[in-house]
Amino acid sequence: MGIHERKEREKEQRREDILDAAQRVFFESGLATSTMDDIAESAELSKGTLYLYYKSKEDLYLTVMMRGMQLLYDAFSEVANSACAPAEMLSRLSGAYLHYFNLHRDYFRMMHYWQAPQFHKQVSEEVKLSCSVLNQRIWDLVNGMLQRCVDGEILRKDLKPAEVGLILWSSATALMMRIDSEEGIWREAFQLNLHDVLNLSNDLLFEAICTEKGRLELKALSNS
Amino acid sequence: MGIHERKEREKEQRREDILDAAQRVFFESGLATSTMDDIAESAELSKGTLYLYYKSKEDLYLTVMMRGMQLLYDAFSEVANSACAPAEMLSRLSGAYLHYFNLHRDYFRMMHYWQAPQFHKQVSEEVKLSCSVLNQRIWDLVNGMLQRCVDGEILRKDLKPAEVGLILWSSATALMMRIDSEEGIWREAFQLNLHDVLNLSNDLLFEAICTEKGRLELKALSNS
DNA sequence: TGAATTAAATGACTGATGGTCATTAATTAC
DNA sequence: GTAATTAATGACCATCAGTCATTTAATTCA
Known part of the structure; x- marks a missing residue:
């Protein structure tokens, strides 16, 4: 039947x-x-x-947003499953997030809502939980990759993977938010190309969190 | 009369x-x-x-938020007007933002709304303009201080002050948002103290953007 | 096959709430 | 003291998220 x-x-x-x-x-x-x-x-x-x-408009909104989170998960997953050396994986991971931001700007934008509970009014516990679970899966995936970078002596051993992930993610995301909503302002008022600032910020942080070996391998990758 | x-x-x-x-x-x-x-x-x-x-509830919300922006301006202003060496000024600037976050969490939280126009519905052009002007004044103040750090050879000469300001601000703010809404989650799921991560992130970035002279002076300050 | 049962979809309705405006109250001017 | 001006009111309106009695369609079973 x-x-x-x-x-x-x-x-x-x-x-x-x-x-x-x-x-x-x-x-x-x-x-x-x-x-x-x-x-x-x-x-x-x-x-x-x-x-x-x-159950509510807000639930619907966050459910659409979860499609975006899933796409990000898939993109990271592909990086994690590509059989490449830790340094290249780190480089690809960063590239994947940037690519995601450029390709899926609408989903990216929706994620702010999830991050700011003060704007929630009718979000159901179920949906909140689903978002948290998916969010957690993404972080687990990222942390796994970063752990492999630590093990491969690409990232400094004195830094926890989650710590590194959070630092990289935070600075990149905050700059992307600016790019999304204020790109023009910064170009006009300060002659700044925010995409360049984002790259610079990434470079500076990578410089700070990598081992000497990691720095060399990353430089080799960006020259090839 | x-x-x-x-x-x-x-x-x-x-x-x-x-x-x-x-x-x-x-x-x-x-x-x-x-x-x-x-x-x-x-x-x-x-x-x-x-x-x-x-004119609207959203205008009222943003006008309250502007009180918070003014407080931040005042705090930064005090740093800018204190007659101290560039390195100490940089240290105090960073400290002032952290202090602001801890002391005025409610205002800090409101600022997300200003940053995310996709949640605006009835914000008047006047209020939008007022917010922009105040925002701009804060950035001008910060950029002025950072320029003095460049001139005093504390910050690398190849970096624009606005660039440095934006990078520092972005990473700090994004981490503060996490602290505000997800501190417990990160402590429990990853054994991470987000306040420590914020300090670490700041240290790493300062390390990356300072001149050798700047690094030494900042280290001297943090030891005293 | 067709009546009975179950499931899915509808849209008129309700309640909450942001925003308005004719009326009232208070103040000022002459 | 009266007219004119300004400020405040709260009943009212419009919008919109969310509900539910009713209708429609699909399925079951005699």
Whole structure:
């Protein structure tokens, strides 16, 4: 009796269709100015139906955001699974995040909301938990890679992998946020190209956290 | 004819009273769950009156936030005006930001909203402009100090002051955001004290952006 | 096949809340 | 003391997230 299974599939499909519609609307208008009626119209469903699949607008927003987190996970995963030396892996990891930012700016932007609970009003515990779990998986993946860099004597042994990851991630993300919302201002007021600043910031930090061996290998990679 | 002036003063006072009330409510509940009725009640005024002084809830929120920006400006200003050597000034500047974060966490938190326009819905152009101007003044102040560090051969000559400022600011702020909302998670999941990570991140960056002279003077300061 | 049952979808409705405006109250001017 | 001006009010409006009684469609089973 495959009817039950077919129905499950259809339900899952509907969930995805709604998410597609929500994504279109949120990408277009942001959280504040998107309405559930807009999303319903875009999905060609009634508003009530949206609520059969998602508990609140904020849950829907964060569920779209999780697609973005999953893409980031996949990108990092590919780096982690590529059989390459630690130094190259570190370089690729950093490159993957930059690539993600340029390619998936909309998802990147949504992640701020997750980071700032003071703007949450109707986020369900389930969705909060799902986000946390996915977030944690990304960090575990990154920390694993960084641990391999420590073991391979690319990163200084006196630094914990999580510590290094957090430092690199923080400075890069904060600069990306600026690029996203204030790139023009910084170019005009201070003659600064924020993409260059981001590269510089990365270079400085790598310089500071790598072993001598790591510095040499990274330099060799960037010259090749 | 002092009546007109007295009225101006009273109006200004009322504006401040409303802002005090808004601050109490926003600090207590955040933007999303605070209501204009709450603020009106806290101010012992009718809701209509609030709108004689502020155009929208979001304007009110950002005006409270600007108090926080002004406090930061004042703190930085004090550092800039203290007659001390560039190295000590740099050290104090960094310390002032950390002190600000610990002392004025509520204001610090509000600043995320300003940084993320995708969550704006009713922010007026006037208030946006005021925020930008104040923001710019802070950056001018910081850049002036950093320029003095370059001139005093504390900071590397090949780095633009604005570049250095942005890099230091970005990494510190992103870590502070984590401390504010996820301190417990990082302590439990990764045995990381985020305050230590923040210090480490600062040390690494200072190491990378200072001249040899600067490194020595900063080390001397931290030992004294 | 068709009546009975279950499941899915609907959209009119409710409640909350940001924002408005005609009216009232208070102050000032003459 | 009265007219004119200014400030404050709160009932009201509009929007929109979220609900639920009803309808529609699909499935079961006699």
